[in-house]
Amino acid sequence: MQRHIIRGALVLADACTPASHQDILVGDGVIVDLLPPGTPVGDAQTIDASAMLVHPGLVNAHMHGHTPMTKGMADRWSLEILLASGMRIYAGVSDQDRHTNVLIGAAELVLKGCTTVYDMCLQVPVPTTAGMDAVARAYADMGLRAVIAPMIADKSFFQATVGLLDALPDEARIALSDAGVRADQPLAAMQCILADWRWSHRRITPALAPTIPLHCSRELLLGCKALQDAFGVTLQSHVQESKGQLLSALQTLGETQTAYLARLGLLGPQFVAAHGVWLDDDDMRLLGAAGASVSHNPGSNATLGSGLANARAMLAAGMNLAIGTDGANCADSLNMYEAMRAALRASHVRTPDINQWLSAQEVFHAATVGGAQACAIEGIGRLARGYRADIVFLDLRHPNWIPVNDVVTQLVQTEDGNAVDSVMVEGVWVVRRRELVRVNLQTLKDTAVGTQQRLRAAGDKYAKLFEQFMPVVRCFCPAMAAQPHRLNRYGSVLQGETR
Numbered sequence: 188m189q190r191h192i193i194r195g196a197l198v199l200a201d202a203c204t205p206a207s208h209q210d211i212l213v214g215d216g217v218i219v220d221l222l223p224p225g226t227p228v229g230d231a232q233t234i235d236a237s238a239m240l241v242h243p244g245l246v247n248a249h250m251h252g253h254t255p256m257t258k259g260m261a262d263r264w265s266l267e268i269l270l271a272s273g274m275r276i277y278a279g280v281s282d283q284d285r286h287t288n289v290l291i292g293a294a295e296l297v298l299k300g301c302t303t304v305y306d307m308c309l310q311v312p313v314p315t316t317a318g319m320d321a322v323a324r325a326y327a328d329m330g331l332r333a334v335i336a337p338m339i340a341d342k343s344f345f346q347a348t349v350g351l352l353d354a355l356p357d358e359a360r361i362a363l364s365d366a367g368v369r370a371d372q373p374l375a376a377m378q379c380i381l382a383d384w385r386w387s388h389r390r391i392t393p394a395l396a397p398t399i400p401l402h403c404s405r406e407l408l409l410g411c412k413a414l415q416d417a418f419g420v421t422l423q424s425h426v427q428e429s430k431g432q433l434l435s436a437l438q439t440l441g442e443t444q445t446a447y448l449a450r451l452g453l454l455g456p457q458f459v460a461a462h463g464v465w466l467d468d469d470d471m472r473l474l475g476a477a478g479a480s481v482s483h484n485p486g487s488n489a490t491l492g493s494g495l496a497n498a499r500a501m502l503a504a505g506m507n508l509a510i511g512t513d514g515a516n517c518a519d520s521l522n523m524y525e526a527m528r529a530a531l532r533a534s535h536v537r538t539p540d541i542n543q544w545l546s547a548q549e550v551f552h553a554a555t556v557g558g559a560q561a562c563a564i565e566g567i568g569r570l571a572r573g574y575r576a577d578i579v580f581l582d583l584r585h586p587n588w589i590p591v592n593d594v595v596t597q598l599v600q601t602e603d604g605n606a607v608d609s610v611m612v613e614g615v616w617v618v619r620r621r622e623l624v625r626v627n628l629q630t631l632k633d634t635a636v637g638t639q640q641r642l643r644a645a646g647d648k649y650a651k652l653f654e655q656f657m658p659v660v661r662c663f664c665p666a667m668a669a670q671p672h673r674l675n676r677y678g679s680v681l682q683g684e685t686r
């Protein structure tokens with residue numbers, strides 16, 4: 188057994204334990220013990236970490252690996268504009284392109300202290316084993332731990348948004364009236380993918396992602412639940428992310444998406460609601476009682492104008508709180524330090540009552556242990572005996588840490604990823620002295636430039652259709668969201684509402 192002893196570091200083992208100087212003995216990718224500084228351990232290679240703060244690798248509970256090529260692409264995109272843009276910005280993607288895309292995202296994640304990611308990737312019209320292999324191979328190449336859930340649906344955004352199709356010009360309405368997928372097709376594809384999974388479940392885990400409940404028929408949702416029961420995997424879905432989704436659900440289902448999912452039996456400890464900005468108290472009670480998780484993505488919610496989620500109420504209802512960045516084109520960076528800080532600030536701007544604010548400790552717990560629970564991966568999220576050696580090394584000589592005050596507060600309120608010196612996953616370096624160990628960024632950049640040109644040309648094929656429907660989406664969806672409703676998660680008061 189190959190053993191390493193990490194000596195001299197200031198160790199932040201978890202959110203609840205004050206940081207202290209300890210040595211960490213690692214063997215076969217597992218933390219064998221945490222020891223008083225200088226304890227003799229016999230045969231073990233020494234890693235000098237005397238100028239370092241080490242903390243457990245951050246867990247990103249909601250990301251989209253198909254988005255890194257599209258970061259910084261457009262200004263003032265709402266969720267609905269982004270969803271409507273999908274056919275153009277994700278057109279013509281090959282499995283090799285999927286690998287490139289994920290590798291770019293994985294590079295940013297590990298360089299910014301993340302060691303585990305829950306990736307809701309996109310493969311249309313239905314996911315394939317080869318496509319999933321391309322995604323899995325990218326994470327394996329980087330050395331990042333990942334849960335991979337290809338998004339599936341049998342209704343389009345245009346079908347799922349009440350009244351939108353009717354508002355489109357005839358040619359666009361006809362072109363967009365059919366998603367072109369039957370429920371049995373993605374279900375059959377997922378059955379094959381789950382049954383034939385050839386990657387280590389501990390490192391690269393498959394999962395299910397009926398993308399947005401409104402985009403899925405009852406048959407598809409029930410089929411996902413059956414697959415979840417058969418294969419014991421997690422299931423994540425975008426739940427009540429925007430006000431438009433909430434209002435569309437109330438009109439078409441007569442209830443919220445959460446109430447609908449509860450009635451279909453989908454809620455449980457292996458269920459992850461992404462966003463949940465527009466959950467009401469009853470929704471949160473249902474999710475909390477089921478032991479479900481929420482992936483709170485405040486950076487994305489702010490960028491897309493989706494609103495301010497009430498994370499304090501989610502915790503009070505008993506939900507497991509995890510934190511995610513969301514995709515690179517709606518958070519525009521895959522930086523979990525920024526996501527933690529956004530979570531802290533989002534709770535602060537909701538109310539002057541400081542007792543309702545999230546604490547730095549709660550936020551760091553959510554970004555580590557909470558994320559581990561959402562991913563259903565045991566043995567990550569803490570630095571403790573028997574846990575996987577997923578460890579981030581921060582350089583205490585960086586200005587972010589001169590001087591060191593309250594470590595957890597400083598991690599959440601000050602650190603931005605710039606002090607990340609090295610990162611190991613299961614005891615193996617993936618970042619060493621600020622450089623990726625396993626992937627060459629210049630080669631990745633050269634590949635990405637060619638990919639970008641080709642994908643832009645592929646997207647241009649939809650330019651005419653895009654020009655027909657996008658002006659309508661830009662008017663229709665904000666007008667829909669401006670309708671009065673008893674729940675308001677925006678930073679402003681709408682007509683006829685009180686807060």
Ligand SMILES: [Zn+2]
Pocket residue numbers: 249250251307425461513514
């Ligand atoms: Zn998302």
